[in-house]
Amino acid sequence: MELSRIVDRLDEELGTADYADLDASANGLQVGPDEGEIERVAVAVDGVRETFERAIEADADLLVVHHGLSWGGFDRVTGRTYDRIAPLIENDLALYVSHLPLDGHQELGNAAGVADLLDLEDRSPFGELGPEYVGQRGRTADPYAADEVRERLEATLDTGGQPIQHLDFGPERIEDVAIVTGSGTDWLDDAVAADADALVTGEGKGKAYHEAQEAGIHVFLAGHYATETFGVRSLQELVGEWGLETTFLDVPTGL
Amino acid sequence: MELSRIVDRLDEELGTADYADLDASANGLQVGPDEGEIERVAVAVDGVRETFERAIEADADLLVVHHGLSWGGFDRVTGRTYDRIAPLIENDLALYVSHLPLDGHQELGNAAGVADLLDLEDRSPFGELGPEYVGQRGRTADPYAADEVRERLEATLDTGGQPIQHLDFGPERIEDVAIVTGSGTDWLDDAVAADADALVTGEGKGKAYHEAQEAGIHVFLAGHYATETFGVRSLQELVGEWGLETTFLDVPTGL
Amino acid sequence: MELSRIVDRLDEELGTADYADLDASANGLQVGPDEGEIERVAVAVDGVRETFERAIEADADLLVVHHGLSWGGFDRVTGRTYDRIAPLIENDLALYVSHLPLDGHQELGNAAGVADLLDLEDRSPFGELGPEYVGQRGRTADPYAADEVRERLEATLDTGGQPIQHLDFGPERIEDVAIVTGSGTDWLDDAVAADADALVTGEGKGKAYHEAQEAGIHVFLAGHYATETFGVRSLQELVGEWGLETTFLDVPTGL
Amino acid sequence: MELSRIVDRLDEELGTADYADLDASANGLQVGPDEGEIERVAVAVDGVRETFERAIEADADLLVVHHGLSWGGFDRVTGRTYDRIAPLIENDLALYVSHLPLDGHQELGNAAGVADLLDLEDRSPFGELGPEYVGQRGRTADPYAADEVRERLEATLDTGGQPIQHLDFGPERIEDVAIVTGSGTDWLDDAVAADADALVTGEGKGKAYHEAQEAGIHVFLAGHYATETFGVRSLQELVGEWGLETTFLDVPTGL
């Protein structure tokens, strides 16, 4: 399939343009020529040298990632930027990036994946960022005990051997859960305002401990990487349906 | 001792004014009247409701913290801000804050405390932020094996039961160590440029994993709280020398 | 009545949210806890130590003012800010502020009150500020002589003993009057463009003299305080209708 | 004398360039050709149509004012701007402006003139604005009673018939006086910090009343125009010494 056609279809599906002014990440095609035929697509959470090398080994023509190379642009192609871009160009490997659009997608996104894992119902967008959302919330049919949530997350997520941190300041039983994957503790107040019993996210700034305590809400820190594999795996499935060969490159960081 | 006199002495010792344009934190006296007699001083890492309540129980007149209430100012004294400020005012407890000035102080600071713990020599300022520094670097007399560094940190720091994460991408033996406590992975490139073998910090953003790997450097993530008790404990000692009663309020967060 | 319910009703009546980006004042609840039962409401033009003390003496639970404490936010609760906030907190007195929303309200507002005093008819919003208004204009049934306007204002307003200044550069008879209370001379050109014969405001910058002279319009400077008691008195009446005890704290400044 | 030579000498004497980034007023030559011979110089506080017409009647070639036409520049020469600039150009009348440089000049300036009137000694710059000053402070040999200060000001200043307002919140006897002419109440806190007993200025924002009360300082509001005739009269004397005919155009506004 033509590269430009894949890019257009992904941009449309993910609403890339809607996030243009909200996201430091340059979403969409980030490295690649105007034309090119794509046969094999790799997906990964992080667009870094290790995933680039593994995509090249896997003979991929296109790599789709959640975290790309360009955060606010670059002035030069030198140092680490050179070391990352060079193998892409030398091996005709295009790089497509979807950061916040993929976090916030209500079916394919990272938060939606965590919500699936927790069997949440009555879902709605959560995690306002300007006019868009970067997360999701929902309710459980039967309330969880706080420990059950942690156990479920631990059983399924690849946390690279790290424990899931539980700030255990909420009610005994958890019914309403708000989710913002990655670094989501900035939405802790929104979760409280929305009467959520728990916020599930990836990593937390130090101040989250006391904010959770003072607000009386559970916070589960389940790993930045671990909570963000869902989106790219959804995209893998999607482009697979378009008839392309696909592969997922798993590089858990424990962070 | 007069409150204003303590404030002036701390401001001078810490160079508060030099960090005014660099730090979102409003350093110096953050809550308190112009006049007041201080007899008992409590110190804590975080200025939050729990430490305020414990300082009040301890009958302190002044609480000195690393993380205060005002990050870019507030428009209103409502909600969580009210709940934090009200007990201070109702109990005549003044709040003194020193964030980056305390991180960067080359004798009393947080990084200096970690450097002591690792027996580093030939120390110099590290972690440029505009014209100031927020960390420290040094050399060991005898090189450490990578595991030894982690073991030393674990033996001494109160990580709230969390493991210390080690991104094990540096050389076998560690001689040069750069330290920025709290959230210090933004200085990873500076550490590499300074030929450090390891960066010790508190917490790490997800991208630090690959940056460390690509740069070939060790990174130790020893906890935001755990790496930042040194500074306030130094200040405790300092004001103790001025003849005031003091107490350290330990509230480890595991973050 | 629950504090939060009063706040919500006032915010809705006054359109607080519409002025959020236009006003340096943080309108709405400015100091106070999330919960609290309100029995007695005081109103005043200025939120300062004197009115706080008098509200406390009057045993009020809530003080509603036109000029609050927070103009662009504060970094610290020290000095004059401490001296003002402390009595509020120590005496469980909440502070609600309405600055431009109250100036511009077409029934309850300050300009509307001056228009009542002058028996103006055919009223419409005046004093554009972005998409909102901060004043009002109208016509008299029978034209005033210029002196009559000044006399009417002097007879009714509490100017603290100061004379009303009259820049006597308009036509002999006054039919169309534009009003912006407080500091309204920035709208002098708008008044001229709207074919007003006179602009009534509180205080004037020096340049207003020549602008009025060159434009051929009357300007009446009737005092900042004196022209801005109407709004809070309207709110006093409003919350009185909700069944709350109320009191007006009059502290004329002569400015 | 050549216009450009007068402009250069005034700019040098007043330090026009030092205030370039501090003052909204475009100081220096504001309207005029590159070349022109000047014989007669008029001075006035305000650069407006009335003073322009009177300068033209007086056959002046140059008008020196404190308040000019350009505050932040203009996009068009239409409306009031046209009506003011046209007579200048049609009558070959150049306009020289000195706003903050003239306020702050320690010998020729407006504050210095008020200090002369009050027989202040031990004078020093007051009223910081970035690296410059816009006022002056000094001490009396013998303390004044508060009323004496008001009486002295009233006896000498041309207030256009308006009373001088006295915010009577300071000590019984006045020794230290801070002066910022025009609109100087923004420096009230600086006056308090400098242990002044009184601040003398021209006009005051409404909030000055309570700030003065809470700080315990006298404030005298002696009129914007009335406190700002000193500077241009000093310049009149100065250019008179250069051999030019001069005249002062007095247009008191009562503001």
Place this chain on the structure above:
Amino acid sequence: MELSRIVDRLDEELGTADYADLDASANGLQVGPDEGEIERVAVAVDGVRETFERAIEADADLLVVHHGLSWGGFDRVTGRTYDRIAPLIENDLALYVSHLPLDGHQELGNAAGVADLLDLEDRSPFGELGPEYVGQRGRTADPYAADEVRERLEATLDTGGQPIQHLDFGPERIEDVAIVTGSGTDWLDDAVAADADALVTGEGKGKAYHEAQEAGIHVFLAGHYATETFGVRSLQELVGEWGLETTFLDVPTGL
């Protein structure tokens, strides 16, 4: 006809207000009184001393130009600004300016005039600038050879003796032509994206050569002045229809 009536009709026809935030030029009446009777209107591309003098010789009351005096406003009326504004005021000559609104007008505008010259059909707006356009595109009924386009332009435009530069990097035959007069090479990528075979503009920055070469598109640089006489001539015709005497002042610059 009343000046203000002409100004209102031109502003409405040209949509002056729509370009207010897009254009550094202060469009509309730029120099002139509020009232005045207009009998004779001159038009010119540039509003400069030479055209002002020729308009005065021609006894015009109003001069309509494409390039005015005010680009971002001016702080002073001195030097070159004085030398240009003075003759306007001294001779009661008003100045009306229309920059981008006249470039982008789809019937009267500069690009529309070039499109007429090239007999383009199927025209549509081109040259996005925010929500507006500053150019036009269209198709030829019969394709041109590249040389024919240059010859046509040279035959009609007054280039002041300068050759038209042709960056000859497009296809052999030209059907689709995009036009932005003046300095239009910033829209070269837009022209390529719109599948144009050629971009016709006035002057080009140096980098346009390689951008055209790499994109494979013809660029014709036909002179800033030469491509921008159409708009003011259309306005000449328009105000002529309103019953006013008109004249076009041709001052080709060769630039």
Place this chain on the structure above:
Amino acid sequence: MELSRIVDRLDEELGTADYADLDASANGLQVGPDEGEIERVAVAVDGVRETFERAIEADADLLVVHHGLSWGGFDRVTGRTYDRIAPLIENDLALYVSHLPLDGHQELGNAAGVADLLDLEDRSPFGELGPEYVGQRGRTADPYAADEVRERLEATLDTGGQPIQHLDFGPERIEDVAIVTGSGTDWLDDAVAADADALVTGEGKGKAYHEAQEAGIHVFLAGHYATETFGVRSLQELVGEWGLETTFLDVPTGL
């Protein structure tokens, strides 16, 4: 020679760091790895696909240019940016850029080269840009007739067949000449203020015609490319002295 050593020596010679905040161009190494051995250096005015291809044909390891790829940074490596960067990376060709530092260098720079061509003496920096300069001025031993200057420039510069435009508004004989190569007409007023008889530059905005006419100064527009070959040829000579093979890639654009 090591690439990093060449880069350091060029940066030091050209004062790259001094222009960091003044220049939109990212000066210094713009594309290239941290390490690499350089044997052959090509120089060119423009860093574009044509010069990249010719440098690759010439087997160069490093290309030094005046106009690079990065003007304010890029968000993506796609489209034209991809097409330019890809051949650099695929062929191990590093790109070093020096824009304003090379314009302003008083011995090696572009303006200095034009001054040599005109045998100017008593040279000094010209063309202020913040604290730096981007041009040069000087005097001739014997005055030129205006035509002689044009003839000299035409005889030596490679203008790609385009005529040199002469705005012939200065005095009969030319002694003082100010030079800013490329687009230098923004310094026309500075040239007049410096009593220059002529400004030599590359290309001119349309308004330069009338500004020159009104100011009474000669302007010579000798081509952007044509006036900017001097700097890179000086660098060619310089790196040749360091023992490297060099070549100049001449691609005149006529612009």
